[in-house]
Amino acid sequence: MSRYFCSICGKVLLEEFAIGYICACCGNESCVSDDILPEELEKFTNQDLNSAGYVKSDLEKYDRMPVEVAHRLLRAKWINSGCKWKFNDENEMPNDWGLEKAKQQLSNIDEDVDDYINR
Numbered sequence: 001m002s003r004y005f006c007s008i009c010g011k012v013l014l015e016e017f018a019i020g021y022i023c024a025c026c027g028n029e030s031c032v033s034d035d036i037l038p039e040e041l042e043k044f045t046n047q048d049l050n051s052a053g054y055v056k057s058d059l060e061k062y063d064r065m066p067v068e069v070a071h072r073l074l075r076a077k078w079i080n081s082g083c084k085w086k087f088n089d090e091n092e093m094p095n096d097w098g099l100e101k102a103k104q105q106l107s108n109i110d111e112d113v114d115d116y117i118n119r
């Protein structure tokens with residue numbers, strides 16, 4: 001059985017992070033939150049852009065952000081906002097949820113918090 005992960009926060013998902021899927025952890029909706037137009041870059045702080053390793057003027061050249069870029073931006077924003085668990089209707093959030101758990105979760109998608117916060 002294949003495992004699915006959120007492309008942004010690395011949460012284990014019951015199904016693929018595909019159109020319309022909203023991640024309970026980072027709260028992002030696939031094909032909606034990650035469909036980012038240049039004018040929507042305002043939603044990201046300079047710190048988010050910096051954490052993601054992007055320069056705004058470079059990204060403004062795109063008609064819409066490539067999905068990998070969008071995921072990286074949303075991941076940076078989520079990390080900079082403290083890796084908060086967004087929706088817990090299904091009681092999926094581990095009791096000991098915090099930065100350490102977030103780090104473990106991000107390792108599911110080979111991402112390292114330190115790559116974002118130590119820039």
Ligand SMILES: [Zn+2]
Pocket residue numbers: 006007008009010011023024025026027028
């Ligand atoms: Zn997520």
